[in-house]
Amino acid sequence: MLLLDRDTVQRVYPVRAAIPVMAEAMRRYSGGRAAQPLRTIVRPAGESGLLGSMPGHVSGERYAGFGVKVMALKPENPARGLDLHIGMVIVFDPDTARPVGLLDAGAVTAVRTAAVSAVATDTLARPDAGDLAILGSGVQARSHLRAMHEVRVLRRVRVWSRSGENAGAYRDWAAAELGIVVEVVAGPREAVTGADLVCTTTSSTTPLLDAIDLAPGAHVNAVGSSFPDQRELTAEAVARAELFVDSRESALAESGDIRAALDQGLAGADHLRAELGEVLLGRHGGRSGPAAVTVYKSLGLGVQDIMSGFAAVEAARAQGLGTTFDLG
Structure with a gap:
């Protein structure tokens, strides 16, 4: 058994390597080759954090088998210099x-989250899209900039964060690590004005973007609001967009963005045009035209973690990395 710490995972499984693996993960999920229940969330009364588990099984010739992700979320961690999410696959x-x-x-x-957004962008965004807005400045904001850089030529990048200090640190990181110039802006609307690529990576509980904020032809990767009590888009923004998801079951049960549109009667369950995997399998054509606004609502699936786990272990073995130990 290999133990792969953070640095090793980042070394053996960069976003460029993860993108084709995640495309295959979405095809397998929508093609019926992944078995997984809805994730289990334990959120005790009076506890600020939660514990989530995502077990499953993936079929296929490669990166296949049983796996599970167990992760705790502690909102206080970023202020401690720790990750919001702590756990293991x-x-x-x-x-x-x-x-x-x-x-x-x-x-x-x-x-894996950023790599799936890259797959969604390459599949649903216009080929000429390259004016990128990122809401948030944390781990996912950084990984999404790397991912967008892999699938589109970026002409302009703007970032907004509730913390001006964090936004400035993000700008400096992007220049030093990726050679990308990032503009820091004052608000979400300023970030997305005229943008044809948008990545929302916050943990907001109130909507940040309305339908009027999104430019014709824009593609949005809505990533951050992954629980029913979190929202980044208004119900009107969801209702007016062409909506694609990773999983119909998960989206209808767990997405605060989508449930608000349903609860307010602005959309029905049939508003979900397709799963991303269905588009990749050729079962749906994707965006209807260049002026359409597309939204990919990402909640995260166990199949993504399981296939990523197998892929990273394979790469680590090939490179002689990781710590080997035996459970007996």
């Missing part, structure tokens, strides 16, 4: 069921 040998990998879940989540 475990993957099991498909033949013997012996554990073959134990990985830092925060690192896996950062890269």
Whole structure:
């Protein structure tokens, strides 16, 4: 069994390597080759954090077998200099069921989420899209800039964060690490004005963007609001967009953005045009035209973590990295 810490996961499984793996993960999920229940969330009364588990099984010739992600979320962690999400991904040998990998879940989540957004962008955004707005300045904001840079030529990048200090640090990081010039702006509307690519990566509980804020032809990767009590888009923004999701079941049960549109009667369940995997499988044509606004609502799926776990373990073994240990 290999133990892969954060640095090792980042080294062996960069977003460029994760993008094709995540495209295949979405095809397998929508093609019926992944078995997974809705994630289980434990949120005790009086406790600021929560514990989530995402078990499942993936079929296929490669990156297949049982796996599970277990992750705790502590809102106080960023102020402590720690990740918001803490946990592990475990993957099991498909033949013997012996554990073959134990990985830092925060690192896996950062890269797999951004890689799926890259797949969605490459599939749903206009080919000439390159004016990028990012809301948020944390781990996902950084990984999403890397991911967008992989699939589109970026002409302009703007970032907004509730913390001006964090936004400035993000700008400096982008220049030093990626050679990308990022403009810091004062608000969400200023960030997305004229943008044809938008990534929302916050944990906001109140909407940040309305339909009027989004330019014709824009594509939005709505990533941050991954619980029913979180929202980044107004109900009107969701209702007026062409809506694509990672999983119909998860989106209808867990997305605060989508549930608000349904609860307010602005959209029905049939407003979900397709799962991303259905578009990749050729079962749906994707965006209807260049002026359409498309939204990809990302909640995260166990199949993404499981296939990422197997892919990272394979890469680490090939490079002689990771710590080996035996459970007995």
